[in-house]
Amino acid sequence: MRILLIEDDKAIGSAVREHAAAGGHAVDWARTLSTARDYAAVAPYGLVLLDLHLPDGNGIDYLREMRDRLDATPVIILTARDQISVRIEGLNAGADDYLVKPFDLGELSARIHAVARRYGLRPEPIFSLGTLTIVPAERRVDRDGQTVDLTAREWAVLDSLLRRPGAIVSKTQIEDALYSFGSEIASNAVEVYVSRLRKKIGADRIATVRGVGYRLAVT
Known part of the structure; x- marks a missing residue:
């Protein structure tokens, strides 16, 4: 949150x-x-x-x-x-x-x-993407039936993408989510955390839109 x-x-x-x-x-x-x-x-x-x-x-x-x-x-x-x-x-x-x-x-x-x-009584979406299940309300990600452990910043990146599933999220928007943790981040922080997230949830789940940003693949 x-x-x-x-x-x-x-x-x-x-x-x-x-x-x-x-x-x-x-x-x-x-x-x-x-x-x-x-x-x-x-x-x-x-x-x-x-x-x-x-x-x-x-x-x-x-x-x-x-x-x-x-x-x-x-x-x-x-x-x-x-x-x-x-x-x-x-x-x-x-x-x-x-x-x-x-x-x-x-x-x-x-x-x-x-x-x-x-x-939490308000409906929260549950995302089912093939073998990947994401429950934002619980900050839980399951892949192939196994829980995936995400760091707070990895979740921040995923949460930014979940806010607009299938749509392009700019690098600046993801940087803002990382900056909100209160400490300085490296210039390549977005690339680093996107790479780490891809390894955990599947490389095909996050698409790069060159020169623009990233999007969560929902199909």
């Missing part, structure tokens, strides 16, 4: 991003609401982790903006403000959950999974 983390504290933001990435999630970290708006304008997210006290505004105002434009992306509020009145305000504004700092990262993972299960 791709997560938008809105948090201005460097230590907390870094810890949350690294923990979520270790769990297989791609995380875009915005330290201001302005940056968060820029990220949200160009990328779809499965979850928002939202601090309330930010350099350029109040997180609850950002949450209200989301709901006013009918953005139903799940939101978990992360804040040091533990007053009941603030919790009620956040939940009434449309938050799905509320976690008070300091919190255990294991508890955060449990909250993320709980929200994911809650929204």
